[in-house]
Amino acid sequence: MSQESEFSGGDLRDTGMALKHDREWDYELERIVEAVEERDAKKVGLQFPEGLKRRGPAVADDLRDLLADDVRVLISGQPCYGACDLDTYLMRRTDVFVHFGHSPMKESEKIIYVPLFSNVAVTPIVEEALSELAAPEEDPEVGLVTTAQHMNRFDEMRTFLEERGYEVHTRRGDDRLTHEGQVLGCNYASADVGADQVLYVGGGKFHPLGLAMEHPEKRVVIADPVNNVVTIADTETFLKQRYGAVHRAMDAETWGVIFCTKIGQGRWEVATDIVEENENAYLLTMDEVTPDRLRNFGFDAFVNTGCPRITTDDGPRFHRPMLTPGEYEIAVGNEPLDSLSFDTFHGTW
Amino acid sequence: MSQESEFSGGDLRDTGMALKHDREWDYELERIVEAVEERDAKKVGLQFPEGLKRRGPAVADDLRDLLADDVRVLISGQPCYGACDLDTYLMRRTDVFVHFGHSPMKESEKIIYVPLFSNVAVTPIVEEALSELAAPEEDPEVGLVTTAQHMNRFDEMRTFLEERGYEVHTRRGDDRLTHEGQVLGCNYASADVGADQVLYVGGGKFHPLGLAMEHPEKRVVIADPVNNVVTIADTETFLKQRYGAVHRAMDAETWGVIFCTKIGQGRWEVATDIVEENENAYLLTMDEVTPDRLRNFGFDAFVNTGCPRITTDDGPRFHRPMLTPGEYEIAVGNEPLDSLSFDTFHGTW
Known part of the structure; x- marks a missing residue:
């Protein structure tokens, strides 16, 4: 990626590269405060995935400002790699337990899941990815999947592809997944669709590599809006x-x-x-x-x-x-x- | 240490150097089998400290031979650094839970503690340590402490010193300690005795370093029967x-x-x-x-x-x-x- 693209305006304005240093997350503090007050909670546990642990103290600060003085905020120091990986020790010992950055694997009254949707734009990179997909006149069928972080723009991705003549195949996968079109590092049931090509929109190679391994018969095109690159998954x-x-x-x-x-x-x-x-x-x-x-x-x-x-x-x-x-x-x-x-x-x- | 000492006979026969490769531990399998049968247990959990994890599979084998076919043996893969560090997950999910290598920090019906006493001889190294202690005519008062592994020979150490004219001071310490004269990495209350010099008998520098830090006013002589060396703790x-x-x-x-x-x-x-x-x-x-x-x-x-x-x-x-x-x-x-x-x-x- 050239330095130019990092500093150029236009279509790249809202990509991950431009937003790298000021990506904003909605920590849904009001929802947490409401739950604390409703349950008259005295202990609030917060769990962040590895990449967001650095934000933990600031989130704790904001919460402490909003909550009564006698409410104690605890931050989990355990590693966390997914919604499969709840800090059950902290969960059992706090009145409100908030898990950030993943969508629910299983709903529970005890857990508040805050998914942290990304604010990076997705259509510029999806547009760039068109060159790697078969043209709609050749093969209009395309599967579409993404991660929890970009679920908030899933309809936008779908509409964009449909407007260009594709027939977009999506499904919810199974119980382990919250949303239609969502993939996890360990579950790609949402890509089990009737299309020979699948477009993965999301950051990194972790998810699309698993996707391509699980569906070796499909061509997996990666549209990464965070690093602003389009690649083909290679297993x-x-x-x-x-x-x-x-x-x-x-x-x-x-x-x-x-x-x-x-x-x-x-x-x-x-x-x-x-x-x-x-x-x-x-x-x-x-x-x-x-x-x-x-x-x-x-x-x-x-x-x-x-x-x-x-x-x-x-x-x-x-x-x-x-x-x-x-x-x-x-x-x-x-x-x-x-x-x-x-x-x-x-x-x- | 010279290679000579490793292969010479005589007094070194039973030191740690000679026994390095065939130290024997009593895993008290009969006591475990008895508990399993008494409780009609179906799941047995085993936890070993880091240095003994390698022995885990052989101990599991021996137990599987002795137990009914439908009893499952589980080995904890969690790190373990002391009796403070029980694998509570495994403990709660097994009918009999065996913790090897440490003496009880707190008795519990659920836990079988197998202390694993060392079979290395201690008197040869205590004799060597005499040269670092003040002679009994100068200062007869000496504190004596050891670790859980050598508790089985504590009386032997004491008698040896008394026969040479020392007045040996020992105490149990506090609730955290099981035995009189025992030290932990985090607790040296047993060395809180009326003597300016303390003899520590045990392997490594970990315990005596803590001992010297906690009791800076005392001279701490280390008699290490495992590595066959006498040194002075230096903080x-x-x-x-x-x-x-x-x-x-x-x-x-x-x-x-x-x-x-x-x-x-x-x-x-x-x-x-x-x-x-x-x-x-x-x-x-x-x-x-x-x-x-x-x-x-x-x-x-x-x-x-x-x-x-x-x-x-x-x-x-x-x-x-x-x-x-x-x-x-x-x-x-x-x-x-x-x-x-x-x-x-x-x-x-």
Whole structure:
């Protein structure tokens, strides 16, 4: 990206590059204050995802100004990577618990979800992405997905594409997703539509990489309004890395089978089924799955039944191969190598 | 240490150097099996401290052999640094929960504590340490302390010293400690005895460093039977580092005040008192206190009301100064610089 585009006006005015340093979020403080007053709450817990933790103190300040003096505001210092990853300790010990930056995975009276919709414009980058989509006269069918941050402009994206002659396919996915067209790092059911090409609108490569892995038969065009780039999702490196891990794990004698204790990341049956069928497999329970935590155990390989993105994206950081449950079945010879597929997560908790 | 000593026989036969690779621990499997059968337990949770996690799978194997087929064994993958640090998630979800390697901080029907006493001999190294103690004719008073691992030989140590003419001073400390003469990384009340010299028998420098910090008026002689060395605790580097952290924190405008959610590490009043008196202080809740977790917040400095050893020993690893509650009072000008003292932890939970 040229420096020019960063400073030029016109269509780029509202893109992520221009708004980089003054993106504004609506923390919905009034809704929080209302809940505190309604419940006569004395303790308010706030949880932010990693990228927004820096804003925590200012949000706490604003809330403290609005709330009675005897209301205590607590900020979660636990890592947070999604709506699957609630700080249940803080949630149970506060009267009002606010989770910022993710849409509800499951509604609960106890939790106030503040989604934090982005104010970056999306149509300029969608327009740029048209050059990577098949022209409507060739193939008018296009799937459309985005992340929670840009859901507020989903209709705008859809209308823009329709006005250019596309037939836009969208669906809600499953229980784990709040909105039509929404994807999560672990769930791409919303892209399960009758179109060979899918347009992903959103920041980064994390989501579209999962999308392309889960739907290898589709062409995934990435329109990134935050970094102002259009690219095509490429899963080759990713796939090579996964096959490499599976091959290395084939020699494993002992297996650590991770059951993740995070509220939305538990797959108890998947984990216990493996341990029951393999006497050299051991059940390990933990919340954060990190290289440090696994290094102290002497296992030859690991199966992670928690967040699939730790397995696939962070895999190379671990000292031993770490596989998804499906990859494990291949490594121990229960399934053929070509059954390798992306590990997705369904349901809530 | 010379290689010679590692391979020589005689007095070194049972020291840590000789036993390094075949130290044996009594995992008290029978006691565990008995509890499982008594409670008709279906889920057994095992928690090991970091240094013993590698033994987890073998212990699980032995237990699986002894237990009925339908009993599931789960191993905690959470970090564990003491009896203050129980995996409460696993504890609540298993019928029998076994905590290895630490003596009880608080008795509970739910928890089986297996202390894992060391089989290294202690008298050879205590004998060597005599040269660093004042001779009994000069000063017969000596305090004696050790860690949970060597408690099984505490009487042996005491007798050895008494036979050489010393008057051995010991005490139980407080509620946080199980045994007479026992020290923890955060509690040296057992060394609060009427003697100017204290003999610490145990592995590593972690405990004696805290001991010397907490009792700066005493000479602390370290008899380390695991590494087979005798040294004198030296707090100078440590003190310089603490004064440095306090000075750097004096410029801080905003403070993150950490309340640790680990069962035996919570000091709620200490944390909330600070936040109530300083409007630029914010309450953060977390279990593991790590550099990564604090980096995402934009605070100028931190006060850690959790484990004091993270603050003092790991302090330099954090990107901003992290202080103990007492050091915080100095940094903000409530207390004079010479009030700096070691942060200790009392009570249970």
